[in-house]
Amino acid sequence: xxxxxxxxxxxxxxxDQSYVVEITKGLGVTLKHFFKNFGQMVTGTRxxxxxxxxxxxxxxxxxxxxxxxYPRRFRGVHRLTKRSNGEARCTACLMCSTxxxxxxxxxxxxxxxxxxxxxxxxxxAVEFVIDELRCIFCGFCVxxxxxxAIRMDTGIHMTALDNRADFIFDKEKxxxxxxxxxxxxxxxxxxxxxxxxxxxxxxxxxx
Amino acid sequence: MATFKLDGxxxxxxxxxxxxxxxxxxxxxxxxxxxxxxxxxxANCRMCLVELVxxxxxxxxxxxxxxxxxxxKDYVVSRKPKLQPSCQISAAEGMExxxxxxxxxxxARKSVQEFLLLNHPVDCPICxxxxxxxxxxxxxxxxxxxxxxxxxxxxxxxxVSFGPTIVYDAERCIACTRCIRxxxxxxxxxxxxxxxxxxxxxIITSPGRQVDGHYxxxxxxxxPVGALTTSHWRHKGRVWLLRGTQSVCPGCAxxxxxxxxxxxxxxxxxxxxxRENDQVNxxxxxDDGMLSYERVYKDRILSATIASERAKSADAIRHxxxxxxxxxxxxxxxxxxxxxxxENLIAATMAKxxxxxxxxxxxxxxxxxxxxxxxxQNPNRAGALKAADAESLPGVDALLKKASSxxxxxxxxxxxxxxxxxxxxxxxxxxxxxxxxxxxxxxAVANTVLPxxxxxxxxxxxxxxxxxxQVFKRALTPTxxxxxxxxxxxxxxxGAGADTGFQRMVDLxxxxxxxxxxxxxxxxxxxxxxxxxxPVSTV
Numbered sequence: 001x002x003x004x005x006x007x008x009x010x011x012x013x014x015x016d017q018s019y020v021v022e023i024t025k026g027l028g029v030t031l032k033h034f035f036k037n038f039g040q041m042v043t044g045t046r047x048x049x050x051x052x053x054x055x056x057x058x059x060x061x062x063x064x065x066x067x068x069x070y071p072r073r074f075r076g077v078h079r080l081t082k083r084s085n086g087e088a089r090c091t092a093c094l095m096c097s098t099x100x101x102x103x104x105x106x107x108x109x110x111x112x113x114x115x116x117x118x119x120x121x122x123x124x125a126v127e128f129v130i131d132e133l134r135c136i137f138c139g140f141c142v143x144x145x146x147x148x149a150i151r152m153d154t155g156i157h158m159t160a161l162d163n164r165a166d167f168i169f170d171k172e173k174x175x176x177x178x179x180x181x182x183x184x185x186x187x188x189x190x191x192x193x194x195x196x197x198x199x200x201x202x203x204x205x206x207x
Numbered sequence: 208m209a210t211f212k213l214d215g216x217x218x219x220x221x222x223x224x225x226x227x228x229x230x231x232x233x234x235x236x237x238x239x240x241x242x243x244x245x246x247x248x249x250a251n252c253r254m255c256l257v258e259l260v261x262x263x264x265x266x267x268x269x270x271x272x273x274x275x276x277x278x279x280k281d282y283v284v285s286r287k288p289k290l291q292p293s294c295q296i297s298a299a300e301g302m303e304x305x306x307x308x309x310x311x312x313x314x315a316r317k318s319v320q321e322f323l324l325l326n327h328p329v330d331c332p333i334c335x336x337x338x339x340x341x342x343x344x345x346x347x348x349x350x351x352x353x354x355x356x357x358x359x360x361x362x363x364x365x366x367v368s369f370g371p372t373i374v375y376d377a378e379r380c381i382a383c384t385r386c387i388r389x390x391x392x393x394x395x396x397x398x399x400x401x402x403x404x405x406x407x408x409x410i411i412t413s414p415g416r417q418v419d420g421h422y423x424x425x426x427x428x429x430x431p432v433g434a435l436t437t438s439h440w441r442h443k444g445r446v447w448l449l450r451g452t453q454s455v456c457p458g459c460a461x462x463x464x465x466x467x468x469x470x471x472x473x474x475x476x477x478x479x480x481x482r483e484n485d486q487v488n489x490x491x492x493x494d495d496g497m498l499s500y501e502r503v504y505k506d507r508i509l510s511a512t513i514a515s516e517r518a519k520s521a522d523a524i525r526h527x528x529x530x531x532x533x534x535x536x537x538x539x540x541x542x543x544x545x546x547x548x549x550e551n552l553i554a555a556t557m558a559k560x561x562x563x564x565x566x567x568x569x570x571x572x573x574x575x576x577x578x579x580x581x582x583x584q585n586p587n588r589a590g591a592l593k594a595a596d597a598e599s600l601p602g603v604d605a606l607l608k609k610a611s612s613x614x615x616x617x618x619x620x621x622x623x624x625x626x627x628x629x630x631x632x633x634x635x636x637x638x639x640x641x642x643x644x645x646x647x648x649x650x651a652v653a654n655t656v657l658p659x660x661x662x663x664x665x666x667x668x669x670x671x672x673x674x675x676x677q678v679f680k681r682a683l684t685p686t687x688x689x690x691x692x693x694x695x696x697x698x699x700x701x702g703a704g705a706d707t708g709f710q711r712m713v714d715l716x717x718x719x720x721x722x723x724x725x726x727x728x729x730x731x732x733x734x735x736x737x738x739x740x741x742p743v744s745t746v
Contacts, residue, residue, distance in 0.1 A: 093332035094445045103472070109442040111366075120366025120376070123333050123442045146332045 070155055072180070075139045077156040078130055078169070079177040081149055081186045088175055089149035089190065092125040096141035096150055104134035105141060121193035128171040132158055148188045155180040211302035218298070226293035226304055227255050231746070237306050238316055238345050240323075240431050241383035242294035244746055245490040246392055252323075252383050254345070256290035256315045260303035287311050313349070320350040326360040326406050328378045336433030338446030339744040342381070361406050369399075370418035372438055372494065373426055375410060380434035382408045386426045393491055393578065394422045410434070421580060424497040428480055429490075431744065439498065440478045444470060449477060451735040451742045452682035453728075455669045456496040457545070457662045459575070460583035462671030463488035463496050466734050467663050467682040468742055474684050476500035476663060482734055483745070484727070486675050490746065493579050500663065506645045508658040509687030520657065520688045524695065527617075527639040527655045528702025534615035534637065535561050535703075539606060542595060543620030544569030544585030546692065547667025548676070548724065549715040551587070551594035553696040553707050554619050560705035563617070564609075567591050567600040571624045581672050585622075586662075590670035593724055607632060615639070617699075621647020641695060657699075659692040660685050666712055667693075668719065668726045676726040 015021045037060060040046040061068060070076070081089045092109035110126035112119040137158075141150050154177045161167060178184050208219040213230055220229035227237045231244060240252035261267040268289040273282040288311055293304070306312055323342065331337040363377035387399045387410070398418050402411050412418060418426065427437045451466040456479070464484035469476050479500050481492040511523035518526070531538065540558035542551045544567060558565050567588070575582030592600060603625045606613075610633055621642035623630055630648045640653040643661050650656055662669075664685045670676045685691065693715065700707045709715050719726070733745045 091333050092442070094448070095332060098445060098448065109444070111442050120364075121330070 067157075070157070073153075074155060075137050075142075075152040076154045077132065077158050077177060078135075078141070078150055078152050078174055079154050079179065079184075080128065080171065080174040081151055082175060082184045083190060084185065088125065088128070088171065089147050089186075090125045090128060091122045091147055091149070092128075093123075093146065095144040095146060099140040099144035101138060101140065102134045102136045104131040105129070106131075118193055125171060128174060130169045130174065131167065132169055133164065133167040147190070148186050151179065151186065153179045209298075209300045211298050211300065211304060213304045214306055214308045220298040224298050226257060226296050226298050226302075228294075229298045230293070230306075237293050238349060239294060240341055240381055241385060243385055243388075243429060243490070246385060246388045246429075248294050249384050249388065250292045250295045252381065253292065253319050254316060254323075255293045256312060256319075257293040257296075258288050258305040258309040258312050259291050259296070260305060262301075262303075290315055316345070316349040317352070320345050321352070321355070323381050324350075324354065325356055326378065328360070328365075330379075333442075334379065334433040335436045335441055335443075335446070336379075336430070339742050340433060341431040341744050344744060363409060368438075369412055369435075370423060372423045373418045374436050374438055374441055376434050376436070377409045379432050380408070380410060381432055382410075383431060385429045385431065386410065386435060389426060389429050393425070394420065395578070396420060396422075399426075421493045421495065421576065422491070422578065424494050425481070425491055428492075437478075437497075443477055447739075447741050448472070449742055450740040451480075451732070452663075452740075453482065453678070453680050453732060454479070454663060454682060455586065455677045455679040456492065456499055457502075457586045457669070458493070458496040458499050458584070459573070460581035460585060460588060460672035461488065461579050462586050462669045462675065462677060463492045463579065464677060464729075465492060465496065466732075466742070467500055469682045474686070476503055476683060480734065480742070482729070482732070484677070484729075486727075487671060487673075487677070488579060491579060495580075502644070503661050503663055503683065507661075507687075507689075508642055508645055508650070508656060509689060511658055511688060512653075512656045514654060520690050520695075523655055523657055524690075524698050525702060527657065528699050530615055530637050530639060530655070531561060531617060531699065531703035531705075534613075537612065537614040538563035539609075539613045539616050540565055541603070541606065541616060541618040542567040542591045542600065543618075543622065544583075544588035544591050545620045545622055546587065546591070547662065547665075547679075548587060548590035548594050548670060548719060549667050549712065550619060550692045550696055551591040552715055552718060553693055553700060553709055554617065555595040556707040556709070557696070557700040557703070557705045558617075560700070560707070561703060564613075565595050565597070565600055566602060566606045567595070568603045568623050568625075569620070570622045583672060586671065587669045589672065589674055590668060590676065590724075593670060593719070593722060596722065603630070610636075618642075618649045618653070619696075621645075621649045623648040627651060639699075641692065657695055658687065658689045659695055660689055664689070665691050665693070668716075668724070670724070676724050678726045678728045 083089055092107050094107055097105035097107055106129040107125050108127040109123045111123055139152055142152050210217045210219050218229050218233050227239060227242055228244060230237055237255050239255040241249045242255060269286045270289050272285055272287050274285040276283045290311060337343060365376050365378055367375040369375050390396060390398045398413055398416050400411055400413055402409055424437050427435045448470055449468040450471050451468050454465050454467045456463040456465050464482040464487055465479050466482050467476050468478045479497045481488060481490055483490055511518045511520045513523055513526050538561055540554055540563045542554055542565060555565060569585035569588060572582050573584045603623045607629060615637040618640045621640060621644055627648040630652055634652045638653045639655045640649045641657045641659045642650050643659055662679060663682045665681050668676050668678050697707060697709055734742060736743050
């Protein structure tokens with residue numbers, strides 16, 4: 001028939017058909033690696049897992065007891081950075097939730113109470129909720145933030161939790177994570193309302 | 208019509224028009240802050256400067272200026288034409304005006320823009336105006352350079368409460384005085400004034416006054432920047448997350464054209480803002496109208512009830528239509544001046560088929576004024592009469608007098624313009640009410656209550672006191688067990704054996720059109736972005 005492709009039946013030797021020879025060969029490969037790993041483990045010569053692309057040998061990672069260190073700029077679970085007085089840096093401008101392609105950030109902005117030094121100058125997030133199940137860890141929120149209030153430098157890999165409600169991280173939880181260096185603030189300076197230092201001046205001319 | 212040339216384009220004008228107004232009428236925008244088509248001319252922002260080309264045998268008015276010469280590394284003496292504010296120069300036949308095509312105008316606008324931004328705090332991320340701010344718009348189109356001033360900007364009061372609805376930020380203010388002029392010319396109550404000058408200026412409330420009364424939120428609306436914000440929208444969300452829908456205010460018989468701004472992700476209305484309509488409200492709206500979106504949520508009826516027991520809407524419709532056909536002949540239909548013309552049309556057609564008497568009611572009168580607020584609180588009394596094809600219809604007081612001749616009532620809307628106690632006299636009868644809110648007089652005595660949509664949840668037409676018909680469109684999706692008003696009525700009519708023949712909104716509109724009701728539908732909407740539908744700054 002025109003257009004028909006005839007597939008030849010593969011030839012099988014007697015050794016193939018007997019099964020025993022091939023399975024022994026396969027087990028041989030497994031055992032070779034087993035003894036190599038075992039030997040390296042006993043003698044302490046196992047290659048460094050952080051460099052296993054560069055070193056010879058088989059590196060088996062005993063995950064989750066052992067974890068491969070993540071790069072410094074790994075985008076982990078979000079944190080909300082703090083001001084020197086312990087409040088969140090966030091001004092509830094909604095830039096992050098606007099930029100978020102997964103729409104996983106919910107912010108309820110509010111006005112500072114009467115007498116607060118930031119009243120009139122800034123607003124604050126009454127509620128700040130990230131749905132970590134929806135989050136795709138793209139980092140757009142960090143890019144969008146004009147005040148360096150949200151960061152993904154905690155180094156925490158989002159793991160499985162027991163139930164879905166636990167993935168809804170509120171403001172308190174997001175503020176409880178430090179950075180990889182254990183810092184709750186950021187190295188970027190903040191100009192408090194009333195400070196005699198304009199952003200443009202400090203950044204461009206240094207006075 | 209007389210014309211003048213703007214950038215080579217012929218612009219028609221009426222006698223007495225200024226250049227900017229004539230151009231604005233043709234949809235050509237000359238950048239401006241202080242000019243507003245509904246207000247007097249202040250000419251203080253200097254943003255609308257244009258170059259006037261001198262006529263034949265006329266000498267141009269020229270100014271000596273110093274211009275930086277890169278080759279000489281020095282300033283050299285040069286000349287430039289004296290620019291004129293287009294908001295103050297009257298258009299004249301054959302006049303030639305250069306706006307976009309003049310390099311001098313471009314430089315002037317850039318300089319004015321830079322000047323206005325000298326002491327601006329640039330707190331756009333937390334400013335509620337951002338997204339519909341003229342400073343932002345013109346920064347992008349006219350300036351687009353970074354700030355050159357290296358000194359500390361002026362600091363002025365922020366977050367000053369001007370009254371229960373308005374909050375003022377002096378640092379963002381550009382002293383265009385639009386708000387002051389609105390108070391004096393439109394509201395006719397001089398609540399605001401200005402003090403100091405130069406970069407120390409500040410808008411203040413008049414001594415011993417605060418900003419109050421029926422027209423305060425309009426001040427926020429005329430403010431071209433974020434200096435005036437309303438306490439209702441302040442710090443609630445962002446403009447670009449909203450979508451504006453063409454609507455009509457349901458507050459009174461004036462029927463102001465407006466937008467309902469909705470966050471579609473949450474299906475929540477966040478604010479109303481006036482839409483320009485020179486036949487009705489020009490550019491203005493009262494506070495009650497601006498806050499009418501709050502009615503969508505307060506005290507809403509979300510499920511049907513039969514004899515005070517919660518029921519499914521479909522069951523309630525079946526029950527109600529059985530009642531209507533059972534009491535055929537001893538039936539009265541009460542139209543509502545609160546509901547759309549389309550709904551009243553179905554109810555009136557059904558009443559005719561069932562041989563029922565027609566009445567009309569609505570909310571009781573309130574305090575009107577000479578500016579916008581009509582003393583009739585109902586947006587559609589004229590439309591209800593038009594739907595019934597009647598010059599006038601009796602009200603609820605007439606119905607109460609003839610109460611003994613009816614066993615069953617079909618009532619549209621929960622409002623009655625008589626005291627709720629008077630309605631109690633009808634308590635023994637089978638009363639079917641299509642209602643939206645619990646606080647109404649009719650729901651207390653109703654046998655069957657059907658939950659229906661409010662105006663923002665469906666399409667419809669309101670005819671105002673002057674007879675101007677305007678279409679409003681669906682802004683929100685109905686929640687709960689709520690039925691679309693006109694659909695519920697067609698089902699009810701069908702069930703009662705009085706099929707009206709109306710199946711779609713277009714059928715209803717065609718029937719209204721055949722009665723000579725031409726409704727205004729804005730084709731081109733100025734207040735929303737053409738592709739996204741998000742609110743944008745207008746005048």
